[in-house]
Amino acid sequence: MQRRIFLKNTGLAAASLAVLPGTKLFAGSTDEKVKIGMMGVGLRGQNHLELLLRRDDVELVSICDVDERMLKSAKEIITKSGKKMPEIFTGDPYSWKKMLEKKALDGVVIATPWEWHKPMILGSLDAGIKYVASEVIIGITLEDHWDVVKAAEKNNAHVMMLENVCYRRDVMAVLNMVRQGLFGEIIHLQGGYQHDLREVKFNDGVSAYGKGVEFGEKGFSEAHWRTEHSVHRNGDLYPTHGVGPIAQYININHGNRFMSLCSFASKSRGLHNHIVKQGGENHPNAKINFKLGDVVTTSIQCVNGETILLQHDTNLPRPYSLGFRVQGTEGLWMDVNKSIYIQDKSAKNDQWDEAKSWLDKYDHPLWKRWSKDTAGAGHGGMDFFVMHGFIESIKRKTPTPMDVYDAATWSAISPLSEKSIELGNQTVDFPDFTGGQWMYRKPTFSMGDEY
Numbered sequence: 387m388q389r390r391i392f393l394k395n396t397g398l399a400a401a402s403l404a405v406l407p408g409t410k411l412f413a414g415s416t417d418e419k420v421k422i423g424m425m426g427v428g429l430r431g432q433n434h435l436e437l438l439l440r441r442d443d444v445e446l447v448s449i450c451d452v453d454e455r456m457l458k459s460a461k462e463i464i465t466k467s468g469k470k471m472p473e474i475f476t477g478d479p480y481s482w483k484k485m486l487e488k489k490a491l492d493g494v495v496i497a498t499p500w501e502w503h504k505p506m507i508l509g510s511l512d513a514g515i516k517y518v519a520s521e522v523i524i525g526i527t528l529e530d531h532w533d534v535v536k537a538a539e540k541n542n543a544h545v546m547m548l549e550n551v552c553y554r555r556d557v558m559a560v561l562n563m564v565r566q567g568l569f570g571e572i573i574h575l576q577g578g579y580q581h582d583l584r585e586v587k588f589n590d591g592v593s594a595y596g597k598g599v600e601f602g603e604k605g606f607s608e609a610h611w612r613t614e615h616s617v618h619r620n621g622d623l624y625p626t627h628g629v630g631p632i633a634q635y636i637n638i639n640h641g642n643r644f645m646s647l648c649s650f651a652s653k654s655r656g657l658h659n660h661i662v663k664q665g666g667e668n669h670p671n672a673k674i675n676f677k678l679g680d681v682v683t684t685s686i687q688c689v690n691g692e693t694i695l696l697q698h699d700t701n702l703p704r705p706y707s708l709g710f711r712v713q714g715t716e717g718l719w720m721d722v723n724k725s726i727y728i729q730d731k732s733a734k735n736d737q738w739d740e741a742k743s744w745l746d747k748y749d750h751p752l753w754k755r756w757s758k759d760t761a762g763a764g765h766g767g768m769d770f771f772v773m774h775g776f777i778e779s780i781k782r783k784t785p786t787p788m789d790v791y792d793a794a795t796w797s798a799i800s801p802l803s804e805k806s807i808e809l810g811n812q813t814v815d816f817p818d819f820t821g822g823q824w825m826y827r828k829p830t831f832s833m834g835d836e837y
């Protein structure tokens with residue numbers, strides 16, 4: 387299918403199978419269960435596993451992982467759910483290929499280390515799967531991002547990045563307020579990933595958090611792989627939780643686009659200091675030079691004139707906050723102080739209102755309808771929606787709520803910020819993954835209360 391036609395199709399929220407000619411996406415009636423295979427059932431994958439097992443419209447057909455301990459936990463979760471044990475693929479890092487060959491799947495959910503996302507997405511698309519959901523970050527290099535976009539277009543398939551923060555309740559209430567014009571015309575936005583990950587990047591190889599300063603072969607869960615990225619790379623390595631909601635507020639790839647980007651990295655101290663404090667200065671890891679700056683700051687200019695400030699801050703002591711700020715000609719929201727101010731509408735001139743009453747009043751229709759179903763789902767319930775969106779799209783044979791262009795655009799900030807820093811903080815052009823179609827595509831994300 388021609389690129390232009392594919393782009394048009396993926397922009398139609400309620401598109402039916404008719405817009406994807408000749409493609410059988412989901413065989414059978416809406417009563418039939420959606421057949422899902424999972425790649426990676428580590429700590430994040432197990433969250434998705436629980437959500438999938440809770441649904442009556444999903445049949446978990448197969449799972450794949452290379453780690454016996456993670457598989458054991460996953461099997462326990464499945465047994466406890468009372469659902470049928472899926473076929474398990476393991477034994478080597480490419481056993482997911484056997485899973486793709488052997489099982490007829492409607493969709494694949496990927497929750498593996500970042501460097502595995504692109505090969506697993508491409509492998510799934512090559513195997514003819516039309517719906518692929520990947521955990522955040524879809525590639526390492528800029529070329530990886532183009533490869534994923536081109537493969538989705540070539541195969542006429544849907545690739546959704548599981549960016550759950552777009553569904554956070556306050557984030558969605560603010561989306562509702564933005565769409566109703568409460569903040570006026572949006573001028574500037576901020577967000578980021580500001581999360582002390584020192585006890586995630588290091589552990590004792592047994593418990594995931596709180597003990598030890600090991601990583602790599604000796605580390606468990608994310609310490610096994612994520613820390614290497616802090617050793618070798620300097621940039622905003624995890625931009626999507628901050629930029630996803632921001633992109634929805636200003637319709638990126640749907641009438642607007644990122645034009646250029648510039649990043650700065652501070653010096654790197656946090657990870658080294660943590661190792662010395664917890665493991666002593668003679669611990670072998672105390673010799674490692676971490677390339678990742680402790681605070682990486684990125685500015686983005688948008689074609690419609692908005693500016694964005696993103697921060698990646700994962701190596702220093704600090705309480706968690708994504709640091710959202712959404713500011714327009716009439717007022718602003720800031721999540722750190724949980725406040726909103728709207729000119730002529732706030733209680734007092736030049737004084738913050740507590741955000742809560744505004745957020746309650748403008749609760750998004752999705753949350754109003756589904757909040758009971760979010761009980762027990764991860765990250766305050768927002769994880770329910772991201773999986774719900776993926777599964778409902780497969781059932782209805784529609785494009786996913788967030789598409790491959792969203793995925794590539796948000797995730798490509800990592801390699802672009804690395805490049806900017808490497809070039810001495812030079813401003814770099816932002817690629818247009820939509821090939822000019824951003825001008826014509828209309829906003830589609832969460833326009834109603836369905837999914």
Ligand SMILES: NC(=O)c1ccc[n+]([C@@H]2O[C@H](COP(=O)([O-])OP(=O)(O)OC[C@H]3O[C@@H](n4cnc5c(N)ncnc54)[C@H](O)[C@@H]3O)[C@@H](O)[C@H]2O)c1
Pocket residue numbers: 425426427428429430431450451452453456478479480481482497498499500502521522523548549550606607608610765
């Ligand atoms: N959206 C969120 O809120 C959120 C939260 C946590 C993690 N994540 C993302 O989820 C992904 C996974 O993170 P995690 O915390 O679960 O890490 P993890 O290390 O706990 O799990 C990764 C799993 O992938 C498996 N794996 C590695 N290589 C494999 C291969 N070749 N084939 C099959 N399985 C393989 C590992 O054995 C492990 O079980 C990452 O992209 C991470 O950034 C997202």
